[in-house]
Amino acid sequence: MPRTRIVTDGDAVITPKTAQRLGISVVPLTVRVGGEVYQDGNGGWNEALLARMEAERISVEIAGPTVADFRAVYNRLSRITDRIISIHSSDHLSPIVRNARAAAAEFLGRCDIAVIDSQTTSLGLSILVEQAAKMAQAGVSQEGILRTVRGMIRRIYVVMFTDSLDYLERSGLISPAQCILGTMLGIKPFLSIEEGEIIPMEKVRSRDKGLDKLVEFAGEFTAVDQIAILQPTSRPTSETALLRDRLRSFFPDKEFPVLVYGPLLASHIGPDSLGLIIYEGLEPVESP
Secondary structure, three states, X not given: OOOEEEEEEOOOOOOHHHHHHHOEEEEOOEEEEOOEEEEOOOOOHHHXXXXXXXXXXXXXXXXXXXXXXXXXXXXXXXXXXOEEEEEEOOOOOOOHHHHHHHHHHOOOOOOEEEEEEOOOOHHHHHHHHHHHHHHXXXXXXXXXXXXXXXXXXXXXXXXXXXXOHHHHHHOOOOOHHHHHHHHHHOOEEEEEEEOXXXXXXXXXXXXXXXXXXXXXXXXXXXXXXXXXXXXXXXXXXXXXXXXXXXXXXXXXXXXXXXXEOOHHHHHHHOOOOEEEEEEOOOOXXXXX
């Protein structure tokens, strides 16, 4: 059993089988929509929630994991280890990191809990968590795992474009005036996640142009370890097929899996976005 145990939240794209195999504790993500509550494990809930957001233009609140949720997990793990690394989705996107840190503070002197802001989401978070878990199983020290994970964070990129100016306005990413004018002109913001924060990079006037920008961004990399397509449905679309075909010209040996982005990201960018997550891979170690 690894001395250092790994914890993450339900925003990570990690199957129960993978979590069990790697010894990862996944604290469920809880979302409140009006009087209804959605939680991990409800079977396709991400896609169902995104469809409801598209139809009703409803607001979404990330309600958990709470401090109490993290306290329960840390308490259970502290009985079998004195080292925990807890890696979570960007602090700019939800209160999850803050809740984890508040819970971790209660274990000072009993268990060394390092809470890491991944500065990313979805597959980006999963990549960090799985690497940490593999290193823990290999017997790498807590300090060694933390050093590697922190180096990996700056090598993960997320870009996307969206039709949902109303959600961007609710998130404070654009002003009400920009929302009205952008909707009238058919503008679709092209966004990136930089240091955990969603940043508007530029504007495009059609989804075709947005797709062009995704391909252009991917083409700036000479090599990548992983690359995935983010969209609101697991079903292949004509955009998905076109994007895959164009990406193959740069990375012919890659698979380009399609991932349904979760409610955490959707609460900021809306239910009709298309994007990419790119991980360059571990930074090469220079020979002495």
